[in-house]
Amino acid sequence: MTVSPAPAPAHAPAVGLAERFVRAAPDEVPARFHALVAALWDDGRASADAPAAVPSLVTALERAGTERKGYLAVLLGLLAETEYPDLDGPLTRAVRSRLDVYLELLAGEDIGTPLTLALLYLLSHFPGERERILAAVSRLDLEAEDLSRLDRSLSALDPSRPDLGRVWPSPSVWTLNEQERAFDRSWIGGLTPAQTVAAWEDDTRTVLGCTGARAYWAVCHGDPRNLPAAPLPERRDISLPVADSALFAPHLGALRCPSCQASLTCDEGVVRCSGCTARYPVAGGILDLTATAGHEGDAADFLEKLSRVPSMGLFYEAVARPAFLRVSGSNWGGAVTEEDEDRYLAEHVRPVEGPVLDLGAGAGRWTAVVAETVGAERLIALDSALPMLNVLRGRLPRVPSVLASAAELPFEDASVGAVVCWNALQAFYADAAAAVAEVGRVLRPGGTFTLMTFRRSDDPVYRYFQSAHRFPQHRGGLQLFDPQELKRWLADAGLTVREESGPGTFVFLTAVREK
Template sequence: MTVAPVATTTDVLLKDLLDTTPAFVDTAFLRLADALWQSGEATGEALPAVPALVAALQEADEVRKGYLALLLGLLAETEHVAGGGPVTTSVRAGIEHYLPLLTGARPGGPLQLAALYLLSHLGEERDVILAAAAGADLTPDDRTRLERCLQPLDPENVVLGRVWPSPYEWQLGDEELAFDQGWIASLTEQQLAATWSSDTRSVLAYTGAKALWALRNGAPTVVRDTSVHADVRPGEPPAPRIEEFSRFADVLRCPDCRSTLSFEESGATCTGCASAYPLPSGVLDLSVGAGDHDDSDVLQNAAGLRGIGFHYENVLRPAFLRVMGQNWGGTITPVDEDAYLTEQLAAVDGPVLDVAAGAGRWTAVVAEAAGDGGVLALDLIAPMLAGLRARLPEIATLRASALALPVADGSLAGVNCWNALQALPDPKAAIDEIGRALRPGGRFTLLTFRWGSDAVYRYFQGSHAFPGSPDGIKLFETEQIRTWLNEAGLSPVAESGPGTFVIITAEKRNR
């Protein structure tokens, strides 16, 4: 191969990556990446550097080959939205050197994972890549991620919103397929293309984050939920019982005017503005339009299927923690989360609100920890709440916004917001509301995520599109959260978080 001249700075950085000691390979990779790639964009040095990167694959050891493959994938991804370009064309020219990385590397090892990330960008080489992959030892989830990223969009045969973390982990039956066909058929050509592209980018980000973590730490591990709360498949929601809500009459308030509510079998009525709040499927709907379904939000459509809560808790949530918390090694397990909540909320005396409760996996833990004080569960996604209601029929379940909590000032002894702050449209406003709702000494338990320490991993974190964050997830800096807590009258009393987890317990100060 004829290697084009490379800018002097890039040449030095590439040589450093190839020659440095193993302890400094990751640092050298980040320096080289910064010279060629910044925040998802190729720099002016990127295009002429590609042939040298490809040539370096032939002399590098296994770990450095993995980093070079990852970097070539990042450069190809800079043209993902445009559907290819000169950088991708140059990367593609090295295909003969990439295939042995897939077929000859240790199955599930860092090099194979990096090769998967690189090859997932080369759709024009789809046939040759899939032929090589057929003889490679790949897990079903890795294989289907590769196939999905290489697949061209066919408007007549398309799956949207059900490909992350891998198509393999969505076993769609007739009901699901019919549900999807209904809302997909209503999309415009532009919506279809945009959602397909967003889905692809989210799958690429998962593949890239997995490969980068593996290059730094070794092969990822799979964490299973072994707690008593795992694998609980909800049945049909029970008949509505207004008593579940009337017992919290001194807590619940009209979300519109903050007056008290009166309760009857059909739901609740505001004693001030006379707004009526129904009780569909036993869920008191206090959303007052905050959660009205937007038919143009295709990600929300994809999340709307009945039973999504069980799939979320057992497949999607663990995958989300792997990417956002860098939990690929299973440092944090569901049992660890249960133990933390139990310890932090055991002494709470009074009602506890579980904000963005989802399908209720951690609501059950909060309810056990809080004891006789009682628990209310709140979310905006109706199918999630239906699952929670079926799973925990004794819990007062509310459909309402976390940005306008339908509770009185200082009425709560505890609030839990577990793996949800990053999904809210205004996280600071949510923390302000929690501060308003807590009584002095009341406890707030929080699990969310901070940005990774390097630009490449941050890019993979931010490239995931989910309901509520169609343009990519928005995470935090820990100091930012501390500032919001302080402004809401809350003081941290416990703080931890391996990887990029942020786990905090805060108490409401006496004013």
């Protein structure tokens, strides 16, 4: 009688892949790890075999050398995260059941920064073990940002006093004054219970994304380079320079009404359309083209609105932007510095006749570099975020600013000498193709379009961490670009790429409007 062999366990392929990863030659480690990941996980979703494979993964974690343990800790964290916001699903329970192993590894001597960070990412998925985990890490000399991200991941939402929105790049960097606390209370108080829960979960995913990106980069490349200490900007009332609509007079030949596309004229405190009844308020050198004025006092109303905007632009410049470049650009090793960015702009922005548009100008750090290159008198800054323009105007009193959409630029055809879009295109990803088309429309022949943005990582694990950010404009997760798609948009807009570069997942690019 022939006896058929017993069927292999469903997770047997993963067991073999885990064993091959543990025993792989050093140059085979990335490929073996990605094969293991692909068998159990795909872009935030676990395979049916994943729960049964967890014991084998933990055994491999215990057996592997220190430099490979971090990979397996990250994978176990990814598997637990597939069930979020369910904190007690079967896969999460399977991973959490070996908590003793993770804590014992964390207490080991000389485990190094990469493995420590990977274990912190893994432990961040177990809020039910909060006290035990925090007690274990209290013996470690953790960076304040790492510890505060762990603490936030292990916290539970208090519906009576929800603490929302202040988690990027870590909770520890936020010290709020009374004005900012009042601002938070006002917008949080207007949320429904469902919106509060959704915002909390978005914040948690953002924290886990940053923790995971830092850990995984360290596992693959070594210790991250710490950012220079950035003191929090002084909380102060921003005194905007006194400037009325006359600041826009030199550029009125290029600007047009967003409602009817007719030309604009300027009076004290208001810009008027020559073709329709639209009147747009101006205050502090900022022209608001997102809403028309209702009466002659609206310039004063707009200035009052500006005075109430929290100084978020200052915080963004000092803290949030450098951290964003680390995650989106894979820049944990500091391959791209601010000096590199300055140099690229100075070398590649080559305007022809006409004003120079800084599209998505933000708080003005790189607007200042462009102003030094082409002259502040030629420059117009445009952004859709009032807090950013508020800071920009305080920094650059000679540069007029426009509050408007990138998808419908308020400029005449072929009226602009150059366009810069620096670390901004991904901020309006849904409108990016339309914005590029608009750049092609408004550029004069021979004018340059110079941009810096980010591409999706080729590594599926790091790409997942890139997309984990759930800022208000990225509720479904941050989306980054396929360079080929980006170049197709440029070609469709009549723009020819003259230079393309960038380490990691940066994209530095200069294109020219064909004559």
